[in-house]
Amino acid sequence: MINKLITKIRKTNAPIVVGLDPMLSYIPRHIQDKAFAEYGETLEGAAEAIWQYNKGIVDATCDLIPAVKPQIAMYEQFGIPGLMAYKKTVDYCKSKDLVVIGDIKRGDIGSTSAAYAVGHLGKVQVGSKSYAGFGEDFATVNPYLGSDGVKPFIEVCKEEKKGLFILVKTSNPSSGEFQDRIIDGRPLYEWVGEKVAQWGEDHMGDEYSYIGAVVGATYPEMGKILRKVMPKTFILVPGYGAQGGKGADLVHFFNEDGLGAIVNSSRGIIAAYKQEKYASFGELAYADASRQAVKNMIEDISGALNNR
């Protein structure tokens, strides 16, 4: 799957991923009204609104981008109907040949991580049959439990040709509270990064490992160091746009080959129509605003990479 991701990045010339993290407050009135008219102000109504909203954005951007990253929490908050909208979104994006990164941040003791891995990236056995529960292509994983919480995910990736992005340095303001603490002269995130690089070594695609890392755009200096600690690791970079990351900050997340990173934007793309910059599109044409925001993001990042 890492090979497919790289091929698609080359083809689109866009090392970016659109974060499908819908909040009801982002969803244009006409979509909410229609969904609530059909299902009432219910979890099912919210799920329908999310699904229709996502579909519009995916249809308007899928030819420009290699991948999407739905954040499962935004669906899970609406219970079972929300998770059905998540699954529908994953399936639809796959039907559009997009690489789907499930932002699930799971991680537990071995046997439990194995269940998550099977449910999200693999197939679960039921008697003589087997089924993919959610069927994402990549998943994000939390490393706090160490190797035996991560390895079951790696095993499933190996079997199914899927991939991971393991949290190394997250984009949020308080990520340093534990991740930056110094251990034997180096911050925890470097130790985690080193471990990710090790896990990745035995699990290589053609150019990069399918065991990737998450490093926030909001910490470009740390990204620079982690790029060197993990030379063959693909880095998923959240925090661009709404969280404060800019194109020029991002160049050090990439290798000299122009690869090695994929930058996520969520709100900045999916709720672009709410920004002054794209207000002229209007609420009805929210998806066209998202398309324009994708184009601008590609330009920002390509420009920064060309000027490095």
Added chain:
Amino acid sequence: MINKLITKIRKTNAPIVVGLDPMLSYIPRHIQDKAFAEYGETLEGAAEAIWQYNKGIVDATCDLIPAVKPQIAMYEQFGIPGLMAYKKTVDYCKSKDLVVIGDIKRGDIGSTSAAYAVGHLGKVQVGSKSYAGFGEDFATVNPYLGSDGVKPFIEVCKEEKKGLFILVKTSNPSSGEFQDRIIDGRPLYEWVGEKVAQWGEDHMGDEYSYIGAVVGATYPEMGKILRKVMPKTFILVPGYGAQGGKGADLVHFFNEDGLGAIVNSSRGIIAAYKQEKYASFGELAYADASRQAVKNMIEDISGALNNR
């Protein structure tokens, strides 16, 4: 909810929680056959088998125990139907007046943690209405992202009178890889424990905080230290039984008042009938075997507490 948990522990004299972590391989043949006859060898069939299996165990043990801890991964692996069985299990346990600890180990950046918190412990707003997506009483949370990944959970707990158990030192063999690393002379898990104690201080029930911690039974010496680092923190202790923890190892997780900890056993209870010790119950009476295993666990722990 921490007050309710403590009241129920006192009433049952059982500081234990039954981990409802069903694997298909644990489920007696007659339950699987019936479910597959009705739904086929499908995700729905697996979910029905899990639900019937859980119901049997809950019916057979609910008068003896204060709480259950369903591990969501074991349901999530079966996709949407699996998660419907999770929800059904949560609802059923609540109808039996059991405290439900959702072992979800979520944790993300602020806005995302807020969505998880709302979905599992709070209510999500849909237009003028609001709904509880999953409605557990407590949830487990991963601290790797620091305060702003945890605080949205705390906010919802405060509003809804719910509670958390935050991972401090996990029970798995490789938990030390990052958690035991030394920072300024003390292991990471102590720093996390100290933080949990701080978060808890402002969020007190009558005797203990509703911001609890997870510390594995498999590390009794560390439990002893963490008990002192977090005097007002309730500790959820996984790893008893199948993972290797024994009653005598557990006394130091408790305070002198005999409170402050709740010990989880999953496989050791729910698949008791598979152990030689309980084999005489037979597969059909699997739930009676679970009841006996609960009684023995209570005796083991009470005995150890009385002999401390």
